[in-house]
Amino acid sequence: MSPIGKTFAALKCRGRGGFIPFITAGDPDIATTELLLIELAAAGADIIELGVPFSDPVADGETIQRASERALRNGVTLRDALACVRHAKKHVDVPIVLFSYFNPLLKFGEERLAKEAKQAGVDAILVTDLTPEEAQPWIEILVQRELDPIFLVAPTTSDKRLKEIARQSRGFIYAVSRAGVTGARDQMTDDAEALVKRVRSVSDLPVAVGFGISTAEQVRQVWHFAEAAVIGSAIVREIEKLGKSPDLVKRVAEFARSLLEPKETSQ
Amino acid sequence: MQKSQIMRSEPDEHGHWGKFGGRYVPETLVAPLEELSEEFTRARHDNDFWRELNQLLRDYAGRPTPLFHAERLTARAGGAQIYLKREDLLHTGAHKINNAMGQVLLARRMDKRRVIAETGAGQHGVATATVCALFGLRCIIYMGAEDVRRQALNVFRIRLLGAEVITVNAGTRTLKDAINEALRDWVTNVHDTYYLLGSALGPHPYPLMVREFQSVIGREAREQILSASGKLPRALVACVGGGSNAIGLFHPFIADEQVRLIGVEAGGRGDSLGEHAARFHTGANSGGGRVGVLQGTMSYVLQDPNGQIATTHSISAGLDYSAIGPEHAFLHDNGRAEYIRSSDTEALEGFRLCAKLEGIIPALETSHAILPAIQVARELPQDDAIILNLSGRGDKDVHLVADLKK
Numbered sequence: 001m002s003p004i005g006k007t008f009a010a011l012k013c014r015g016r017g018g019f020i021p022f023i024t025a026g027d028p029d030i031a032t033t034e035l036l037l038i039e040l041a042a043a044g045a046d047i048i049e050l051g052v053p054f055s056d057p058v059a060d061g062e063t064i065q066r067a068s069e070r071a072l073r074n075g076v077t078l079r080d081a082l083a084c085v086r087h088a089k090k091h092v093d094v095p096i097v098l099f100s101y102f103n104p105l106l107k108f109g110e111e112r113l114a115k116e117a118k119q120a121g122v123d124a125i126l127v128t129d130l131t132p133e134e135a136q137p138w139i140e141i142l143v144q145r146e147l148d149p150i151f152l153v154a155p156t157t158s159d160k161r162l163k164e165i166a167r168q169s170r171g172f173i174y175a176v177s178r179a180g181v182t183g184a185r186d187q188m189t190d191d192a193e194a195l196v197k198r199v200r201s202v203s204d205l206p207v208a209v210g211f212g213i214s215t216a217e218q219v220r221q222v223w224h225f226a227e228a229a230v231i232g233s234a235i236v237r238e239i240e241k242l243g244k245s246p247d248l249v250k251r252v253a254e255f256a257r258s259l260l261e262p263k264e265t266s267q
Numbered sequence: 268m269q270k271s272q273i274m275r276s277e278p279d280e281h282g283h284w285g286k287f288g289g290r291y292v293p294e295t296l297v298a299p300l301e302e303l304s305e306e307f308t309r310a311r312h313d314n315d316f317w318r319e320l321n322q323l324l325r326d327y328a329g330r331p332t333p334l335f336h337a338e339r340l341t342a343r344a345g346g347a348q349i350y351l352k353r354e355d356l357l358h359t360g361a362h363k364i365n366n367a368m369g370q371v372l373l374a375r376r377m378d379k380r381r382v383i384a385e386t387g388a389g390q391h392g393v394a395t396a397t398v399c400a401l402f403g404l405r406c407i408i409y410m411g412a413e414d415v416r417r418q419a420l421n422v423f424r425i426r427l428l429g430a431e432v433i434t435v436n437a438g439t440r441t442l443k444d445a446i447n448e449a450l451r452d453w454v455t456n457v458h459d460t461y462y463l464l465g466s467a468l469g470p471h472p473y474p475l476m477v478r479e480f481q482s483v484i485g486r487e488a489r490e491q492i493l494s495a496s497g498k499l500p501r502a503l504v505a506c507v508g509g510g511s512n513a514i515g516l517f518h519p520f521i522a523d524e525q526v527r528l529i530g531v532e533a534g535g536r537g538d539s540l541g542e543h544a545a546r547f548h549t550g551a552n553s554g555g556g557r558v559g560v561l562q563g564t565m566s567y568v569l570q571d572p573n574g575q576i577a578t579t580h581s582i583s584a585g586l587d588y589s590a591i592g593p594e595h596a597f598l599h600d601n602g603r604a605e606y607i608r609s610s611d612t613e614a615l616e617g618f619r620l621c622a623k624l625e626g627i628i629p630a631l632e633t634s635h636a637i638l639p640a641i642q643v644a645r646e647l648p649q650d651d652a653i654i655l656n657l658s659g660r661g662d663k664d665v666h667l668v669a670d671l672k673k
Contacts, residue, residue: 156296
């Protein structure tokens with residue numbers, strides 16, 4: 001069983017939902033990203049998604065677009081993101097999902113990436129603009145290196161494709177809560193729950209729900225029907241707000257904790 | 268790849284020309300793209316669809332466009348006869364309406380009431396706003412802030428036609444960023460929105476579909492040149508941004524191996540990355556000659572060594588784009604088409620030459636192809652002919668050229 005598989009098995013034993021924060025590598029700088037990985041794990045992250053900055057993030061809303069821009073202004077590359085994982089993994093063993101658009105990976109070289117990502121301690125890779133139809137030989141390359149290929153499913157995904165995506169996925173399935181780009185929203189729709197039900201009918205893999213989840217209440221809502229909640233823009237927005245503040249890492253970790261323990265935030 | 272396949276240049280059922288093309292998109296867009304593919308396939312085999320489209324292109328857009336024998340440009344070249352395919356005479360002033368009209372009929376068949384589009388030079392924005400006005404559809408045009416500035420006349424035209432222009436301030440604030448924003452809109456509003464993409468780019472089925480709607484240029488030109496000169500031309504020359512006017516002219520000639528297909532990219536103001544929009548430019552530090560994935564398709568993409576998409580520069584907004592349509596990438600790699608580049612300065616010279624010698628003010632995009640056409644004609648005997656695709660008229664650029672003279 002992969003580290004991600006073990007994580008979900010442990011969560012099931014404890015009867016708890018999973019918490020998956022997302023941050024962009026190099027935002028606000030790569031040294032802080034390394035500390036954030038460590039402190040987010042300490043704050044209760046079960047898995048962390050690490051975004052590779054890209055110049056043209058079509059699936060992302062403004063918050064993550066800006067994070068990508070900040071990281072690129074810092075000259076952060078895929079190689080830096082991998083180094084960051086390697087360093088952080090000396091301190092924590094939280095599973096890491098690399099979250100990227102396809103072009104930077106393609107440029108790096110698919111074989112080389114799989115090898116170096118595995119060595120750095122990455123556990124899975126999700127490529128936002130890569131569907132299983134275009135993902136050969138990508139999937140085999142990952143599986144050979146014991147990396148989990150993770151794919152997205154969306155409310156618009158047909159049952160036929162859902163089955164195929166589930167067949168190609170390892171670790172977990174990432175369900176996009178609603179049609180749209182990433183970004184915090186006030187309301188959850190019923191789309192997410194309906195989608196997760198459809199995934200259940202074709203797969204035994206755990207399901208993580210993301211896109212638009214930003215509050216402790218929404219995290220709990222998701223835990224009623226899925227194994228884990230992904231929180232991206234809400235955390236990235238905190239990082240943006242804190243800017244170069246010296247206690248950024250501490251306060252982002254506090255924010256993460258508040259998503260897990262709602263009572264502390266009501267003070 | 269079989270030779271017969273190259274000579275037909277047809278993609279497989281998933282939109283791949285060899286390794287190029289395909290559908291690299293966020294999952295949410297797969298379903299609407301499949302729906303669009305199915306509707307396009309049905310329409311493609313539906314005689315009523317083509318009857319209606321052809322009638323609209325004739326009565327509303329002004330097809331067929333003339334093939335004009337440009338005698339003074341020919342005299343200047345001193346070689347083969349130069350013919351101009353006058354797409355600039357179409358309603359709205361460029362070839363863009365061929366595609367916009369075809370796609371708006373699809374939007375109507377699919378019962379989508381909200382149409383979105385990106386635009387660079389503004390010609391596709393104007394064409395889309397026009398056909399939406401004609402059919403009473405809501406229309407939203409995304410345009411980069413830099414293009415809004417340099418193509419102010421077209422922004423005004425789009426608004427006059429009842430469409431909304433959304434200025435995009437992200438990234439390089441040009442065509443690429445307008446496409447990103449249009450894709451984000453589409454991913455959010457998939458249920459009621461039709462994305463009317465303007466070039467032979469993006470995820471399948473757009474490159475194929477846009478080519479099919481633009482191939483009317485080449486079909487007409489082929490008949491016209493045969494009746495004018497009794498034989499096929501030796502070469503076709505067209506500017507290439509995304510590549511829709513070029514592929515529209517080239518495609519009906521692909522099996523005619525003796526006809527050279529020459530695409531002209533924007534050489535901008537220099538050879539280094541960021542100074543041009545020549546995707547096939549393999550010079551040192553040019554950033555060209557690299558295969559990548561941008562905005563849904565695999566093709567040649569200008570990018571840095573880390574796979575970040577490069578900024579581009581061209582005097583013409585319509586050519587100022589980091590990637591090229593996947594079918595061009597395919598025709599480049601199999602050698603069927605050739606791609607060269609013209610600088611900003613050469614484009615301006617072509618612009619003035621065409622105005623003075625033929626009384627035709629071409630778009631700055633089109634202007635890139637004029638000096639290369641003269642060069643190609645010069646090397647051929649006088650009893651041969653070449654066709655230059657005069658893809659758009661230059662009214663929109665007069666202001667910009669006047670400012671440069673100051």
